[in-house]
Amino acid sequence: MNSAFFKLHADLPREGPGETADVAWAAEIAGICPHARICDAASGPGGDIGALLRAAPEGHVTAIDAHAPFIAAAQARFRDNARVRLEVGDMSALEGPFDLIWCAGAVYFLGIQTALSAWRAALAPGGAVAFSEPCFFIDNPSEGAQAFWRGEGVVVRDAAGIADQIATAGYQTLATRRLSDVAWESYYRPMEARIAALKPGAEIALQEVLDEAEQEIAGWRAHRAETGYLLSVVRPL
Numbered sequence: 001m002n003s004a005f006f007k008l009h010a011d012l013p014r015e016g017p018g019e020t021a022d023v024a025w026a027a028e029i030a031g032i033c034p035h036a037r038i039c040d041a042a043s044g045p046g047g048d049i050g051a052l053l054r055a056a057p058e059g060h061v062t063a064i065d066a067h068a069p070f071i072a073a074a075q076a077r078f079r080d081n082a083r084v085r086l087e088v089g090d091m092s093a094l095e096g097p098f099d100l101i102w103c104a105g106a107v108y109f110l111g112i113q114t115a116l117s118a119w120r121a122a123l124a125p126g127g128a129v130a131f132s133e134p135c136f137f138i139d140n141p142s143e144g145a146q147a148f149w150r151g152e153g154v155v156v157r158d159a160a161g162i163a164d165q166i167a168t169a170g171y172q173t174l175a176t177r178r179l180s181d182v183a184w185e186s187y188y189r190p191m192e193a194r195i196a197a198l199k200p201g202a203e204i205a206l207q208e209v210l211d212e213a214e215q216e217i218a219g220w221r222a223h224r225a226e227t228g229y230l231l232s233v234v235r236p237l
Contacts, residue, residue, distance in 0.1 A: 002205075004203075004205040004208070004209040005209050006069065007198065008191070008194060008195070008198065008209055008213060010069065011194060012187075012191060013047050013190055014044060014045065014047025014048070014186065014190075015045060015070065015187075016044065016104055016106070016132075017104075017105065017132075017183040017184040017187045017228075017229055018183050018187070019179075019180065019183040019186055020050075020051040021180075021182075022051075022177075022179065022231055023051035023055055023102070025231075026102065027052075027055035027100065029128075029130075029174050029175045029233040030099075030128035030233055030235075031126075032099050032128075033056070033059075033099070034057050034058040035056065035059050036059040037059060037060050037062075037096070037097065037100075037124065038052050038055070038056055038059060038060070038099065038100045038101075039064065039094055039096070039100070039101045039102065039122070040052055040061055040062070040064070040104075041064055041091040041101055041103040041106065042064070042066070042091045042103055042104070042105075042106035042109070043063035043065045043070070043071075043074060044065060044067075044070050044074075045074050045077075046063055046070075046073065046074030046077055046078060046086075047104075048104055049061055049063055049074065049077075052102060053083060059083065059099075060083050060085070061083060061084050062084075062098070063078075063086050064087045064088075064089045064090075064091055064094070065088065065089075065091075066088065066090060066091070071086050071088050091110070091115075092110055092114070092115070092118045093118070094118070094119055096121070096122035096124060097122065097123065097127065098122055098127055099124050099126070099127045099128075100127060100128055100130065101119050101123065101127070101128075101129045101131075102129075102130050102131075103129070103130070103131040103132075104132050105132050106131075107131045107132075108133060108134060108155075112131075112133065112162065112165035112166060112169065113168055113169045115131070116129060116166065116169035116170075116171055116234070117169055117170075120170070120236055123236065126235075127236075128174065128233055128234065129171070129235075130231065130232070130233045130234075131231070131232060131234075132179060132229040132232075133230055133232065134149055134156045134157075134227070134228075134229060135156065135157065135158060135159060135162060135228065135230035136156055136158045137158070137178065137225065138225075138226050141226045141227060142223065144219065144222060144223050145223040145226035145227045147219065148216070148219040148220060148223055148227060149227070159176065159230055162176075162230055163176075166232065166234050171234040171235060171236050171237060172234065172235055172237055173232055175233050176231060176232045176233075177230075177231050178228055178231070179229040179230075181224065184224065188217045188220070191213060191217065192214075195210050195214060
């Protein structure tokens, strides 16, 4: 992650779209108990940790991210909470057992089949995975909707395609739902404020990052009816 990119993202409360209602919904679908053991895989700065703790009021959250500064940011928020463990690590090598593995917008770095296969051994009996994945919501997405994801280097499927990947990995889909506009704006509005603060006097490398971020925000707002994230709750067969 280059320094200009991190300068933009360093102070953001979350590293992708999401809202507390997503966590509560997924926990209910998964049927986790109050003392559940939860992993927040690719946690970023910990934007979902609070909601995960509320979903399991007597449980424990292990948050793992490969980027040490994000874990440091989460430590600043949760270092005094005995129910949270924060680790710099590889989300493909989780060590459970966990009753729920939560992964917001990062499974595509591994691929659905690879991630679910890797996480099977880390799930406790009856455990579930909840993950959000880029998705096209219409059969023929516009060029603009397709271009929104192009820079991410990710294969974007429709809901049926995501379900096929889940089934091929040997999991059943318990339920799905789209991330709402609230979830996206919870990510983008703090980013817009950060962009405005950084723009005056920004060097060329940083200005390029800021311009790209503004284009991303505009792209999602223009095509949000066509594409976004699909949140799936799944369990091994």
